[in-house]
Amino acid sequence: xxxxxxxxxxxxxxxxxxxxxxxxxxxxxxxxxxxxxxxxxxxxxxxxxxxxxxxxxxxxxxxxxxxxxxxxxxxxxxxxxxxxxxxxxxxxxxxxxxxxxxxxxxxxxxxxxxxxxxxxxxxxxxxxxxxxxxxxxxxxxxxxxxxxxxxxxxxxxxxxxxxxxxxxxxxxxxxxxxxxxxxxxxxxxxxxxxxxxxxxxxxxxxxxxxxxxxxxxxxxxxxxxxxxxxxxxxxxxxxxxxxxxxxxxxxxxxxxxxxxxxxxxxxxxxxxxxxxxxxxxxxxxxxxxxxxxxxxxxxxxxxxxxxxxxxxxxxxxxxxxxxxxxxxxxxxxxxxxxxxxxxxxxxxxxxxxxxxxxxxxxxxxxxxxxxxxxxxxxxxxxxxxxxxxxxxxxxxxxxxxxxxxxxxxxxxxxxxxxxxxxxxxxxxxxxxxxxxxxxxxxxxxxxxxxxxxxxxxxxxxxxxxxxxxxxxxxxxxxxxxxx
Numbered sequence: 001x002x003x004x005x006x007x008x009x010x011x012x013x014x015x016x017x018x019x020x021x022x023x024x025x026x027x028x029x030x031x032x033x034x035x036x037x038x039x040x041x042x043x044x045x046x047x048x049x050x051x052x053x054x055x056x057x058x059x060x061x062x063x064x065x066x067x068x069x070x071x072x073x074x075x076x077x078x079x080x081x082x083x084x085x086x087x088x089x090x091x092x093x094x095x096x097x098x099x100x101x102x103x104x105x106x107x108x109x110x111x112x113x114x115x116x117x118x119x120x121x122x123x124x125x126x127x128x129x130x131x132x133x134x135x136x137x138x139x140x141x142x143x144x145x146x147x148x149x150x151x152x153x154x155x156x157x158x159x160x161x162x163x164x165x166x167x168x169x170x171x172x173x174x175x176x177x178x179x180x181x182x183x184x185x186x187x188x189x190x191x192x193x194x195x196x197x198x199x200x201x202x203x204x205x206x207x208x209x210x211x212x213x214x215x216x217x218x219x220x221x222x223x224x225x226x227x228x229x230x231x232x233x234x235x236x237x238x239x240x241x242x243x244x245x246x247x248x249x250x251x252x253x254x255x256x257x258x259x260x261x262x263x264x265x266x267x268x269x270x271x272x273x274x275x276x277x278x279x280x281x282x283x284x285x286x287x288x289x290x291x292x293x294x295x296x297x298x299x300x301x302x303x304x305x306x307x308x309x310x311x312x313x314x315x316x317x318x319x320x321x322x323x324x325x326x327x328x329x330x331x332x333x334x335x336x337x338x339x340x341x342x343x344x345x346x347x348x349x350x351x352x353x354x355x356x357x358x359x360x361x362x363x364x365x366x367x368x369x370x371x372x373x374x375x376x377x378x379x380x381x382x383x384x385x386x387x388x389x390x391x392x393x394x395x396x397x398x399x400x401x402x403x404x405x406x407x408x409x410x411x412x413x414x415x416x417x418x419x420x421x422x423x424x425x426x427x428x429x430x431x432x433x434x435x436x437x438x439x440x441x442x443x444x445x446x447x448x449x450x451x452x453x454x455x456x457x458x459x460x461x462x463x464x465x466x467x468x469x470x471x472x473x474x475x476x477x478x479x480x481x482x483x
Contacts, residue, residue: 001029001424011095012057019091025050030202032057035178040199042192043180045114049204051210052088055148055178063098063121069143072122075167077154079104079126085150086124113138127163134170136162141171151182153190155388161187168195203388205479216362218341218351223434226342230314231262233340235256236368236376240308245326247315247435254293254432255314262426266292297322315435316350320357381421
């Protein structure tokens, strides 16, 4: 089903056109018409299936921008998802003038309070920071019409289930509740039974993955060495058109500047770009004015780009499904493609979870040395010279060639020409802010059964990082004043 066939307001239709949406995903096609009727809904679908738009369109449609109360809340497990959801909701609400604010831990709370004074209609929040605002009375949920629990099973996994109960108890009984989850462990079922009224259920099965035309490789590399490894692969592989994926907007900006500093034609795209800048970047990439597009997952959603020869996963995505979405940018229309993923030593469990999903093992390759990268660029120079000879368009330079040969050895002249043509690997120092490695869940079955916050479910470092990102400080303990 196409978005143009959906019964929505003209403002929503214009917004989806502006965002480049044409075909609806299965979760969007099934969930939007049900949610628009105002009933409670449980949507079971994997990450990366278009859930934000599935709940976003009903939220925007029900919101009244002239009403200064908060009318909708989306609760998500991580700050990254809170920001991504807010960006997409703002894009959907652009013509209706429905504004969404992102509320999450790790950002100055006073800045968020100032943003809340601008009266957003919707907030996209992590549980810990949302509770902070509720207790400060800077957010009131007594007038909300709709609440969304996004990735509910992940919030359970991260120990937020009690916070979710507390938040829902602060909302009106006469509200619409939409719950989205990839799995339905018992604690999530209990949550639904307690807080939802006769919910309709929509379940989308994961699609069969077709990645057979894509050569999938990975390279094991330490975080500080990743950028040098990337540039050496670029020097050897010489992609005609490639996408480099970073996990965060900061990473994309830093990668783009670092690549440009070393002489590569690169542009970046992420959710903070204006529509005009986004259009300019995509136009330059499509017209081969730049060969490298550095992007976040959310910015790459829905991009209509063909002839991508290489995908480089500089950072692992948050989930295996996003990996499939990323590499699907290449290997299209019967053409082969290459996907290369950079793995730090403690991210191997995440790599294995990706292989289980794709049912295809990745081949390990070694990071090239400087000498190998130089040899790759020298080959390009030789090929360029040979191509010029074949074109037979160099006769205007024969007099100069004879002049050079009269005073120099022919081998020296050719060597000098090749050196001029060769883009020698640039070793200009660059510095990228370190991104914490991803860790996969452990003892998943046991923890989902018991809703445990216990040890061994997440590595301690990753659990701390997630909770810091989401403003979580633990129940029954004093909350930190550092935001």
